[in-house]
Amino acid sequence: MNWYKIDDVAKITGLTKRTLRYYEEIGLIPPPERSDGKIRLYTDEDIEQIRRVLIAKEVLGFSLQELQQFLHLKKMIEQNHTEYGSFGPEELLEIKKHLSGQIHMLHAKIERMQKFTQELTELQQKIKVQLNQFAKEDE
Amino acid sequence: MNWYKIDDVAKITGLTKRTLRYYEEIGLIPPPERSDGKIRLYTDEDIEQIRRVLIAKEVLGFSLQELQQFLHLKKMIEQNHTEYGSFGPEELLEIKKHLSGQIHMLHAKIERMQKFTQELTELQQKIKVQLNQFAKEDE
C-alpha cells in the first residue's frame, strides 16, 4: 500500500495543503489515516476520491455545501442498494424527485452550453474574416 | 417605450436591487437611463442584456471579473467587425487562440456533464429497483 503525505497529495491533485485540510474540515472528503505522530497519510483511494470531488465541483458548478449534500445523497443510495436499505418508500420517492430535478437541470445547462459554444464559434468565424482582410491588404 | 424601475427589474430578473446596482458598479451591465430626479430607468433591452449576462455567468461558471472581460472581448470583436477595426492582426490571432481555448474547455465540460448525467440516471434506476421491491412486499 502506498502512503502519501499532504504535500505529495497537494502536488498530485493541484490543490494546496490548506485546501485539503479545509475540505476535510467541512466533510467534503473523508479524513485519511494518521501516523502515530498524528500526520495525515493518504492512500491512492483517498486521492481518487479527491479527484472525483474536484470533477463534480467543476462540472456541476456547485458550491461546496451543495456538493457535500450531493455526495452524501449518492453514498446513501449506494449503501441502500447493497446493504438493504435504510430508506422507506416515501423517502425513496422524495430522493427520486430530487434526482430528476438535478437531471433536468443538467440537461438544461448542457443545452445552454451548446448554444454558447455556437456563439463562440461564430465569433471565431468573424475573426477569421478579419484576418483574411489583412491578408488581402498585404498582397 | 417601456420603462422599468429597479424594483420591477429585480422582480423580473430574480436579482435583488443591491445586486443590480452592484453589477452596474463593477461595469458588468451598462448604466441605464435616469429620470430627472436621478432614478434608474431600465428598458426592455437593458433587461435582455441582464438576462444574457446571467446565462453566461451560470453556464460558464465564470467569476464576475472573468465574465466582464469576456463581454468586453465580445463587444470589441463585434465592433471590429462592423466599424472597421481597432485590432491588429497579431491581436486578432491572440484573441482567436483565446477563443479556441474557451471552446475546447466548453466541449470538455459538456462531455463531463453528460457522463455525470448518465451516472445520475443510473442512480435513478437503482431507486426504481428499490421501489419495485417495496411494491412486491406489499402484494
Place this chain on the structure above:
DNA sequence: TCGATTTTTAACGTTCACGTCAAAGTAAAC
C-alpha cells in the same frame, strides 16, 4: 400638497473559500 412608499448613495457587515502566519510537534538527514 402631504404623507407613504421607493430610490439613491455611502458605509459597514457577512459568508464562502480559502491564504497566511505562528507556535509546537514530528520526521528525516547527517
Place this chain on the structure above:
DNA sequence: GTTTACTTTGACGTGAACGTTAAAAATCGA
C-alpha cells in the same frame, strides 16, 4: 542526537459577491 524540513492546530486576514442599515432625495396616491 541535533539540526533541518515538514506537518499539525489555531487564529487571524482577504477578496469576491453580495446583505443590511441609515439618511437624504424622489415619486406616487389620495
